[in-house]
Amino acid sequence: MAFQPTATTHEREARSRGEAFAVATVVRAERPTSCLPGDKAVIRSDGRLQGWIGGSCAQPTVISEALASLEDGEPRLVLLTPDGVAVPRTGMTVHQMSCFSGGVVEVFIEPFLPAPQLIICGVSPAAAAIASIGHVVGFEVVVVDALATPEEFPTASVVVDRIDPSAYPASRERYGIVATHGLWDEEALRQVLALKTSYVGLVASVRRFEATIADLAMAGVDPEHLARVACRPGIEIGARTFQEVALGIVADLVSRRRGVHRQGERVPVHVLTEVPVLHEDPICGMLVDPQVTPHRLEHDGHVWYYCAARCLRTHAKQLGVILAEKFGQPSLARA
Structure with missing residues (x-):
């Protein structure tokens, strides 16, 4: 089996950064191909x-x-063949996969x-119960309060006195619950709303x-941000104790992240960062990343991108464009 230390290194790096x-692992390759079974790549x-x-x-x-797959959380088995059949x-x-070399991957x-x-x-007490149940169902718990200690919140991965936005990348799936019971609701909401979150709830x-939302609005907080805050988060289970309230809140969060909200709302499994826009190669139909491919052609106000030089040459010939060869790579001749 081919060993790819580069992919392994990048995988460790991505894991360490959360x-x-x-x-992507090649499980079958029929020649002629440039990869072997066992070859791997990490896609960020x-x-x-x-x-x-x-x-x-x-x-x-x-x-x-x-x-x-990052969007829906599901694995995939992908077959690339010369004829797509x-x-x-x-x-x-x-x-x-309309490559000149052919092959199946x-x-x-x-x-x-x-x-x-x-x-x-x-x-x-509600915050403590939410932290405990949230940890059990797989959330990475972060507790924010100047009075919080790791001993009081043993299931929390992080205990801090305030939120530093730079420590929370936008690509991470994240939920926020404010259970400060009137002690510092406004400031807590300010800090949570500064982050990229899928959901924010105020236990009140x-x-x-x-009153809290009105105070924040008067203080100049963006109305669109305030509209993201939900009152009394959680599903209705007839809760009476703090533990039961916490159970309803965490159950609501689980339903949201699994894409099955009680009101039919669909939420993404993962918030992606900006992704590249792929262009179709006009000759072979392959999807091409314009930021990666060196093969492009500008002509008559249009720009095309190609998977390989062969497709570029073929299209240029169809358009009647003369290409200049430079270091073995075609480039558009300039008059």
Whole structure:
């Protein structure tokens, strides 16, 4: 089996930073191909591919499928063939790979999503119960309060007195619950709203919630940010104790991150950073990343991108464009 230390190194790096990424592994390759079974690549949430799973004919499709796997959290088996035709198999997606060399490549793509963060503001009994239950169901718990200690919140991964936005990358899946019971609701909401979160809830009565939101609005907080805050988070389970309230809140968060909200709302599994816009090669139909491919042609106000020099030459000939050869790579001749 081929060993790819580069992909392994990038995988360790992504894990250590708590980033979302996908690992693409070549499970079958029929010659002629430039990859071997066991070759691997790491695809980051911004579309960067690090490692090797084949050349420019395979990479755009693998990147596109990897980003889709990060979006829905599901693994994929991708088959690339010269004609895009294959015997259907459950769970397999077939794509055309119109490279001059031909060959067949089968790639397994597995997403790795870091544990979602649950940021809890406060040291109230409700906050303690939310932290405990949230940890049990797989959240990485962060407790924020000047009075909080690791001893009081043993299930928390991080205990801090305030939120430093630079320590919380936007690509991370994150939820915020403010359970400060009126002690510092406004400041807690300010700090949580400064982060990229899928959901923010304030544990408070309707009257206190409305007063808190009104105070923040008068203080100049963006109305769009305030509209993200939910009053009395959680699903209705007839809760009476703090532990039962916490159970309803965490159950609500789980339903949201699994994409099954009680009101039919669909939420993404993972918030992606900016992803590349892929362009279709006008000759072979492959999806091409314009930031990666060196093969491009500008003519008559249009710009095209190609998977390989062969497609560029073919299209240029069709358009009647004369190319100049330079160091073995075609470039548009300038008059």
